[in-house]
Amino acid sequence: MIEWIRFAISALLMFAGLAALFTTTFGIFRFKYVLNRIHVAAKCDTAGMTLCLGSLMVMNGFNMTSMRLFLLIVFVWISNPVAGHLVAYLEVATNPKIDEEFEVIRDDID
DSSP: OHHHHHHHHHHHHHHHHHHHHHHHHHHHHHOOSHHHHHHHHHHHHHHHHHHHHHHHHHHHOSSHHHHHHHHHHHHHHHHHHHHHHHHHHHHHHHOTTHHHHSOOOOSSOO
């Protein structure tokens, strides 16, 4: 009985993660500007990967593999928003038409 409960929780987490990743894909193709695309990619991709890896942790139980998956979740939570921020910063710093597309406060960008 407990295996079926673990399976149901794991399946719900996996479907939620896949829905978030589908939203990421849809948002990347739907939005026009790079800053909008990177925002949806950074937010939904982090959430989708966390839910999918959490699903694998629930399905696997508590052991060393689950701890490795948890470390992978921590890595995704740290690296994905930082990478998104760096891409957005590069876009603001190098796009000469950024003022026409967005209202950007450029205090610290040379």
